[in-house]
Amino acid sequence: MSKTILVTGGAGYIGSHMVRMLDQRGFDVVVYDNLERGNRDAVTAGVLIEGDLHDTDRLNSVFESHDIEAVMHFAALAYVGESVHEPALYYRNNVTGTQCLLDTMRAHQVNKLVFSSTCATYGVPENLPITEATPQNPINPYGQSKLMVEQILKDYSVAYGFRSVALRYFNAAGCAEDGSLGERHDPETHLLPLILFEALRVQSGGNPTDTALKVFGNDFDTRDGTCVRDYIHVNDLCSAHIAAFERMLKTPDLGAEQFNLGVNRGYTVLEIIDACREVTGVDFSYNSVARRAGDPPELVADASRAMSELQWSPVHADVKESIQHAWNWFSAHPPAN
Numbered sequence: 097m098s099k100t101i102l103v104t105g106g107a108g109y110i111g112s113h114m115v116r117m118l119d120q121r122g123f124d125v126v127v128y129d130n131l132e133r134g135n136r137d138a139v140t141a142g143v144l145i146e147g148d149l150h151d152t153d154r155l156n157s158v159f160e161s162h163d164i165e166a167v168m169h170f171a172a173l174a175y176v177g178e179s180v181h182e183p184a185l186y187y188r189n190n191v192t193g194t195q196c197l198l199d200t201m202r203a204h205q206v207n208k209l210v211f212s213s214t215c216a217t218y219g220v221p222e223n224l225p226i227t228e229a230t231p232q233n234p235i236n237p238y239g240q241s242k243l244m245v246e247q248i249l250k251d252y253s254v255a256y257g258f259r260s261v262a263l264r265y266f267n268a269a270g271c272a273e274d275g276s277l278g279e280r281h282d283p284e285t286h287l288l289p290l291i292l293f294e295a296l297r298v299q300s301g302g303n304p305t306d307t308a309l310k311v312f313g314n315d316f317d318t319r320d321g322t323c324v325r326d327y328i329h330v331n332d333l334c335s336a337h338i339a340a341f342e343r344m345l346k347t348p349d350l351g352a353e354q355f356n357l358g359v360n361r362g363y364t365v366l367e368i369i370d371a372c373r374e375v376t377g378v379d380f381s382y383n384s385v386a387r388r389a390g391d392p393p394e395l396v397a398d399a400s401r402a403m404s405e406l407q408w409s410p411v412h413a414d415v416k417e418s419i420q421h422a423w424n425w426f427s428a429h430p431p432a433n
């Protein structure tokens with residue numbers, strides 16, 4: 097049997113770690129990425145095909161020339177803040193683009209997909225920690241676009257026997273342990289890299305009072321007024337994808353499933369800043385500014401269903417490990433100013 101996995105978005109942050117793990121576990125990998133937000137040199141294994149999800153001719157040729165067993169679909173636009181200002185971009189890329197992929201898969205009788213969904217589909221959750229039964233009411237177009245795809249996957253499973261696992265990640269963090277593969281976004285908007293950029297700036301002689309680091313909102317109803325998130329190591333996300341793929345092989349008739357992926361523990365923005373100060377040994381500063389549009393106050397996973405059904409558990413559950421690995425990467429690859 098072919099073990100070729102098509103990884104869309106495999107030149108991006110999480111996708112590139114996935115490609116490496118698949119290769120290490122003996123899979124053949126084909127990467128499909130338009131490189132608009134990814135990096136060619138982040139693809140360290142497999143074949144890279146440059147193309148857009150909307151380019152169905154190109155997608156068709158990928159399925160014609162490779163014996164694809166399943167697709168791991170990471171390709172998406174993924175900035176909460178941007179999605180509030182550019183919803184058209186998000187619905188077109190994340191929903192229409194995904195439908196192009198799904199219909200090309202159907203045309204080639206490939207019916208197994210692991211989908212990168214998100215806890216942003218829950219909006220401001222009705223209960224904490226968040227289980228898969230928590231109602232999904234996204235408060236930004238990004239989360240809405242991912243929820244729409246989850247619905248498409250459910251409908252495709254009923255109508256076409258399409259098998260899928262939607263993994264609702266909480267906040268991805270960390271890098272390859274040895275710092276050899278990391279996170280490169282331009283512009284970078286994620287909290288952890290921005291904190292580490294500030295630590296690097298101060299470490300290299302920058303004045304701590306000229307801080308570029310902003311904390312968005314200090315008046316949320318949380319233990320210190322800043323947002324709470326559940327940070328999960330990127331390689332723990334990747335190992336869950338392999339578990340999801342294996343589950344689809346073993347139980348082809350299960351339809352469309354959904355699992356939360358987190359470590360069941362939340363940290364405030366200020367707690368993450370303190371943890372970064374401790375790991376880096378750098379005493380840097382920050383400015384408190386207004387809330388960012390579209391940010392729910394608190395998102396913490398109950399990932400027990402993934403733990404039992406996928407027989408998966410995070411091995412880097414302590415956020416300081418993620419920070420240390422990211423620090424290894426960013427220290428060796430400081431941002432260009």
Ligand SMILES: NC(=O)c1ccc[n+]([C@@H]2O[C@H](COP(=O)([O-])OP(=O)(O)OC[C@H]3O[C@@H](n4cnc5c(N)ncnc54)[C@H](O)[C@@H]3O)[C@@H](O)[C@H]2O)c1
Pocket residue numbers: 104105106107108109110111128129130131132133134135147148149150169170171172173174189193212213214215264265266267268269281
């Ligand atoms: N980073 C997180 O914390 C997080 C949390 C939850 C879910 N997710 C989801 O995980 C996935 C990966 O996130 P990431 O942080 O690695 O993002 P990323 O931006 O680093 O990677 C996305 C990749 O997809 C590619 N891409 C985007 N649109 C494309 C298109 N139309 N055609 C071809 N390629 C396209 C980009 O070039 C990029 O390489 C996304 O679907 C995101 O929504 C991420």
Ligand SMILES: O=c1ccn([C@@H]2O[C@H](COP(=O)(O)OP(=O)(O)O[C@H]3O[C@H](CO)[C@@H](O)[C@H](O)[C@H]3O)[C@@H](O)[C@H]2O)c(=O)[nH]1
Pocket residue numbers: 174175176177213214215216265266267268285286287288290309310311312313323324325365388391395
């Ligand atoms: O300069 C910054 C950047 C972020 N934050 C805060 O830090 C938290 C985390 O923000 P960020 O790192 O931007 O991640 P999210 O907005 O939570 O979004 C990420 O995590 C989501 C799941 O929660 C995914 O779906 C998205 O793709 C991914 O970008 C939020 O409370 C932000 O308000 C700041 O205070 N200052």
